[in-house]
Amino acid sequence: MALYGAPVWSHRLTCAHRCKTKILSLQRRVAIRMVRGYRTISFEAATLLACFPPLDILAERDARIYDRTRALRQSGESASYPASAFGALRWQETWCARLRGDRYAHKRVVSAILPAFEAWMRRKRRVTFRLTQVLTGHGCFGEYLCKIGREAMAVCHHCEADQDTAQHTLEACPAWTVERQVLV
Known part of the structure; x- marks a missing residue:
């Protein structure tokens, strides 16, 4: 049909x-x-x-x-099944x-x-809101804000770097040195 x-x-x-x-x-x-x-x-x-x-x-x-x-069950096995029968189903x-x-x-x-x-x-x-932002790169970073049209340029507002990304914030931006030391 x-x-x-x-x-x-x-x-x-x-x-x-x-x-x-x-x-x-x-x-x-x-x-x-x-x-x-x-x-x-x-x-x-x-x-x-x-x-x-x-x-x-x-x-x-x-x-x-x-x-x-x-x-x-159809093969007539016992009611309790060995764990190995389902081991590969992770x-x-x-x-x-x-x-x-x-x-x-x-x-x-x-x-x-x-x-x-x-x-x-x-x-x-x-997971916290901030950790989600850092891991996804979707948040208060110039690159993302520029991408969605909220900022004209992807420049870091803290240190004037060309690209404000999550990676820049985690590794290089001097504004976050104290927090980075705590994290390390």
Whole structure:
């Protein structure tokens, strides 16, 4: 059966894609609120800062667990399943593999967090507004403000450097020497 000339499976595929897109869009908005970030932050940055794994990865994991559990039950195995039956279903590995891909590896937040991914996910403290700004580069930096049209030039207001970026603030700007020493 066709809907407006298209096969039914095509309609179902586009419907599933639309649902996935809407769910991930909602997840991005929630993650941005969790990290107190600007709405210009990418999905990857927001979810990584919030330690909020992409819901499509979790849904795939749950589907695989369900399939394996069903297969074990149908084969007549015992009600208690060995942990090894689900050992390869770690969502962290899938998420890391996605972030290591060419599409995300160059992003500031991904390159900062990925080397310490496990430790980042285990931490107890929440991300602050300032830390979100520094890690994403979206904040009170001349480069970002110039990019969104709030400043005419990307010059640092503290030291008159040509480019006021998050990296400049972290490493070079003399106005932040005391804070930098505390951080180090």
